[in-house]
Amino acid sequence: MEKRPVIISERKRPFWRLILASICFTLAFTYILDFILLVFFDLSFLNHSTPQLISPLYLIGFGVSLSIHQRIYIDIEHSKFRTTKEIGPLKIGRWITIKNYEYVSLFTEKLRDGSTTFSVNLWYDNNCHFSLYSEPYFESALEIAYHLSEELNIDLLDATIAHDFKWIDKEALKAQETTP
Structure with a gap:
């Protein structure tokens, strides 16, 4: 298919x-x-x-x-x-x-006006990245990052806190989605 x-x-x-x-x-x-x-x-x-x-x-x-x-x-x-x-x-x-998908990352960026935006990058081929999406709301950016990582069957990294990167447990996110 x-x-x-x-x-x-x-x-x-x-x-x-x-x-x-x-x-x-x-x-x-x-x-x-x-x-x-x-x-x-x-x-x-x-x-x-x-x-x-x-x-x-x-x-x-x-x-x-x-x-x-x-x-x-x-x-x-x-x-x-x-x-x-x-x-x-x-x-x-x-x-x-792009040959080798590695992971999807979610991180924050400070804008000139002092506000914060959340960005989604796709990392591939040993340290190359493709900027995909920016969003002022964490939940929306996380949703995009999660669905892309699921579609590509790769890991998801939360890099929203500087120097405190964490791999996101996608099974826990999936369980949250199905819980009413």
């Missing part, structure tokens, strides 16, 4: 960000269309000036930043990983082949 690829995805974008992105893309398209009409047919429905000719690039940039989404695809059967940046159906990223 062929295994389906594992997909780790950022949280869905809030609906208001998608609306704002679509407004930016629509305005950029309007400016570009008006510019084409002005150049080729000497028609225009906008009053053009230099800042307005540059604004479609800014609008497209804002639209992209509001709608870009990161996903990680893991093809376990072929030992391949791919990190993608996605905007709608457009996916940018390349496959990387």
